[in-house]
Amino acid sequence: MKDKEVKTRMKRGFWKPEEDLILKNCVETHGEGNWATISEKSGLMRSGKSCRLRWKNYLRPNIKRGMMSEDEKDLIIRLHKLLGNRWSLIAGRLPGRTDNEVKNFWNTHLNNKRSCRSKKKHVKFEEANNTHSPQGKIQEYPTVETVSNNKEVATKTVLDSWIEEMQDFNCSLPSPNVPFLEDEPFIPILDDILLLEAFTRNEIQPFL
DNA sequence: AACGCTATCAACCGCTCTCGC
DNA sequence: AGCGAGAGCGGTTGATAGCGT
Numbered sequence: 001m002k003d004k005e006v007k008t009r010m011k012r013g014f015w016k017p018e019e020d021l022i023l024k025n026c027v028e029t030h031g032e033g034n035w036a037t038i039s040e041k042s043g044l045m046r047s048g049k050s051c052r053l054r055w056k057n058y059l060r061p062n063i064k065r066g067m068m069s070e071d072e073k074d075l076i077i078r079l080h081k082l083l084g085n086r087w088s089l090i091a092g093r094l095p096g097r098t099d100n101e102v103k104n105f106w107n108t109h110l111n112n113k114r115s116c117r118s119k120k121k122h123v124k125f126e127e128a129n130n131t132h133s134p135q136g137k138i139q140e141y142p143t144v145e146t147v148s149n150n151k152e153v154a155t156k157t158v159l160d161s162w163i164e165e166m167q168d169f170n171c172s173l174p175s176p177n178v179p180f181l182e183d184e185p186f187i188p189i190l191d192d193i194l195l196l197e198a199f200t201r202n203e204i205q206p207f208l
Numbered sequence: 209a210a211c212g213c214t215a216t217c218a219a220c221c222g223c224t225c226t227c228g229c
Numbered sequence: 230a231g232c233g234a235g236a237g238c239g240g241t242t243g244a245t246a247g248c249g250t
Contacts, residue, residue, distance in 0.1 A: 014218070014244085036235065052236075053219065088238060103239070104217050214248080225237075 011045040015054055019044055023051055024059050057098045064096025068105055076102060077110060 015023075026042040032055065035048030042051070057063075068076070072094055079090045087099035087106075094102065 012220075048235075050219075057218080085239065099238075100218080108216055220242075
């Protein structure tokens with residue numbers, strides 16, 4: 001069957017509570033990851049993608065809803081500076097938060113381009129945010145472009161700067177006030193895996 | 209009360225990545 | 230090595246709630 005035909009037959013839009021229940025039962029039966037099977041067996045007429053998204057963002061156990069704490073906001077800002085728009089990586093460091101939630105939060109509360117549209121409303125938030133550093137400003141990282149035209153030198157300088165900042169960050173980060181999750185522990189230390197994930201991406205790898 | 213505007217966030221789309229053959 | 234299918238990711242859209250006039 002052609003993709004288009006399948007698409008038109010699929011149900012779209014907001015999920016009903018009874019659909020959530022069916023999906024939850026289906027994931028418990030068939031396991032997380034087999035989204036094509038779940039889509040088919042559930043009889044929900046939802047695509048595997050849609051099922052996956054709903055599960056990941058709302059039905060998964062240990063999902064944390066509600067306002068971001070100041071610690072979480074600070075962590076998002078710092079991680080975004082380090083990693084850019086890698087929402088899944090950032091969300092991976094925030095127990096119970098999803099990439100979609102982090103992305104939405106960034107776009108509506110923290111992204112300067114968008115938030116300037118609603119400056120009035122967010123002035124208080126920005127003021128509150130600025131209290132996190134002594135200067136009232138988030139520290140700027142140098143970029144490869146701003147440091148030097150020599151990419152090898154520039155990359156080393158940028159990495160050193162990051163590492164220095166992260167060491168300081170790890171020491172200054174307060175203990176989390178959220179419960180630890182067995183499969184997703186809060187790790188204040190930006191471990192080797194995270195740094196490896198960031199550094200092995202295309203934009204950095206060619207220079208190393 | 210009615211209308212228009214804005215902010216928020218759930219969900220979709222299209223692309224990339226990964227894995228099995 | 231190359232291909233296809235499925236999973237995952239990030240960008241974007243659209244519905245709607247809330248607020249101001």
